[in-house]
Amino acid sequence: MSSSAQALHSLHTITDFVRWGASRFAAAGLHFGHGTDDPVDEALVLVRHALHLGHDLPPEFYGARLTDEEKGAVLALIERRIEERIPAPYLTGEAWFAGLPFHVDPRVLIPRSPFAELIETGFAPWAERLEIHRVLDLCTGSGCIAIGCAMAFPDAAVDAVELSPEALEVARQNVARHDVGAQVELLAGDLWAPVAGRRYELVVSNPPYVGDAEMARLPPEYGHEPEMGLRSGTAGLDVVARIIAGARAHLQPGGLLFVEVGNSAPAVAAAWPELPFTWLEFARGGSGVFLLKAEELP
Structure with missing residues (x-):
């Protein structure tokens, strides 16, 4: 089973996907410095964007479970970040x-x-x-x-x-x-x-x-x-x-x-x-x- 397929089956909450994405980014040796400086923040930016959620998301929402469609959107964005090495702001279309x-x-x-x-x-x-x-x-x-x-x-x-x-x-x-x-x-x-x-x-x-x-x-x-x-x-x-x-x-x-x-x-x-x-x-x-x-x- 591929890594993404395992994630689709095993991960459920926003926190799950942020942690998984951060681990994938760190393992892939990505460079951070285009708005974030570590894999956790980079993953958080992409997960929130895929779910159409703002940067001011209340902490209690991080335990919310994702639908299968939402999981697919998150996984696709994380995979692009790894495979194409595109900085997160270009994937989201926004920088602060x-x-x-x-x-x-x-x-x-x-x-x-x-x-x-x-x-x-x-x-x-x-x-x-x-x-x-x-x-x-x-x-x-x-x-x-x-x-x-x-x-x-x-x-x-x-x-x-x-x-x-x-x-x-x-x-x-x-x-x-x-x-x-x-x-x-x-x-x-x-x-x-x-x-x-x-x-x-x-x-x-x-x-x-x-x-x-x-x-x-x-x-x-x-x-x-x-x-x-x-x-x-x-x-x-x-x-x-x-x-x-x-x-x-x-x-x-x-x-x-x-x-x-x-x-x-x-x-x-x-x-x-x-x-x-x-x-x-x-x-x-x-x-x-x-x-x-x-x-x-x-």
């Missing part, structure tokens, strides 16, 4: 970021940036003395950072720039979903080009920053994401260099530039030794985000 749900699919990267913590705190303490009137999000992808900033600064206008037409379609869906179309302007183009002449108190970016060597080492799950959103030249610094070069001209006096560069942080620090980077620390984990003030930029 800064406390908000976003539609995601393979046209955009899955939101997982520590920027969520910055957004939830209103970029404190760095932005506390600034009056934020205009915010720019470069390489917006799904629009999650731009929309999060709109929520954090409800009186600010937010520009969101994206080069990929496919990603912009997803961002438009999310802007409509959160009803921030009057506040967030989506702009098609390459980095600074669509915002020529505009200045901001806050510029944020989670750009491509993966170099060739790191791309070759990425787990299979990352192969489902758009390479355009990950790869940035041999050393991973091509886009970051252009952001640094153009930032001063687009920041108001006292303005702030926040950029995520992930594992490329040591390479960034080595490439620009003259810049006084402030490397941020996060209570919920994550690293590789720097801050530069307008006056510190070339």
Whole structure:
């Protein structure tokens, strides 16, 4: 009898299937990091989605028994996660970021940036003395950072720039979903080009920053994401260099530039030794985000 057939016969409750799915994921050596960081949480996301249940499911429901049809739906989703190595948010079509749900699919990267913590705190303490009137999000992808900033600064206008037409379609869906179309302007183009002449108190970016060597080492799950959103030249610094070069001209006096560069942080620090980077620390984990003030930029 196959593993799935045994599960169909032997497992009955939501808890049963979460435990079984987690065991299967761990045995298969899957990679976690696209919204969850362990096999139990990954299994829980997929089981709830297959059963059309929200993330706020009361604990007493986890002992509820499944129908055979529901069991089949859960098993099919778990099998796809293992066999195709598709990250859970692409299977469910949804990812959470800064406390908000976003539609995601393979046209955009899955939101997982520590920027969520910055957004939830209103970029404190760095932005506390600034009056934020205009915010720019470069390489917006799904629009999650731009929309999060709109929520954090409800009186600010937010520009969101994206080069990929496919990603912009997803961002438009999310802007409509959160009803921030009057506040967030989506702009098609390459980095600074669509915002020529505009200045901001806050510029944020989670750009491509993966170099060739790191791309070759990425787990299979990352192969489902758009390479355009990950790869940035041999050393991973091509886009970051252009952001640094153009930032001063687009920041108001006292303005702030926040950029995520992930594992490329040591390479960034080595490439620009003259810049006084402030490397941020996060209570919920994550690293590789720097801050530069307008006056510190070339």
